[in-house]
Amino acid sequence: MNDPAASGRSPADAPSARRSYQSPLREEGAAATRTRIVAAARELFASRGFGGTTVAMIAKHAKVATPTVYATFGTKAAIVGEMIARLEAEADRDRWGSRIQEEPDPRRKLGLYASFLRKLYSNGRDMWAAAINAASDPAVVELQNHGERESREWLAPIIASLDEAGELAAHLTRDQAIDRAWMLSALELYFRGTTGLGWTDDQYESWLAEILGQQLTRQGA
Structure with a gap:
């Protein structure tokens, strides 16, 4: 029943369909992560100041890994720009x-x-x-x-x-x-x-x- 040929589709069609379905989900996840990082940074900047806030603090507050913050924005200044x-x-x-x-x-x-x-x-x-x-x-x-x-x-x-x-x-x-x-x-x-x-x-x-x-x-x- 899982044979693509049985439904008239070629084997190459199945991964393509999965990719097109998964891509919006990945984009939504990335957007949600970006929003969480910005919200966390804004709270910390307001309470601790720009200089008193580290990327590691932002990551912890946003509940993401520190490398994720760097991969998403690169710098604190880029986060400010997004804000x-x-x-x-x-x-x-x-x-x-x-x-x-x-x-x-x-x-x-x-x-x-x-x-x-x-x-x-x-x-x-x-x-x-x-x-x-x-x-x-x-x-x-x-x-x-x-x-x-x-x-x-x-x-x-x-x-x-x-x-x-x-x-x-x-x-x-x-x-x-x-x-x-x-x-x-x-x-x-x-x-x-x-x-x-x-x-x-x-x-x-x-x-x-x-x-x-x-x-x-x-x-x-």
Whole structure:
């Protein structure tokens, strides 16, 4: 009954079918392991800091072998990169990007940008705090530089829309306006406000939208 020929299949078909069936299972298992490692690392980074967390600790917390962590990510910095990507996905980065792009009012674009940053920062404040504390690690510095470049890329079309609508402050070039917006949206200022001053996330969002308008638009100037 197990003879492939009896069912009209060649012997080569049976292993092929098994492989096609097993491959999704292996992929699901690998994805689950990856998620477990990221979750474990996030908890440890938040409680022990980046420098105080070893790959062996992450493996133990995730209930996987240490070589599995290295095989999956290679470095702690790569795990941080994965966390940041997941935080952006949780904050609906692409949806916010579409909303900002489709918003016809250039001033309103600034408010939407402030809303997105508020969500991104508040959702991952434990992770962002750990990343700030790990700023001396060269690999993490590279990740931060990458994030800063992405931030400027996000701001460029927003500033362009202000300029094209005649709303950009007269004394600013587009590059100067991007510089100001980039500085004001720095993660460190979120923590200065919420942790240092005890602001709520709503207060931070309102402040950022207000200060961006004051610094970048004709009415604010």
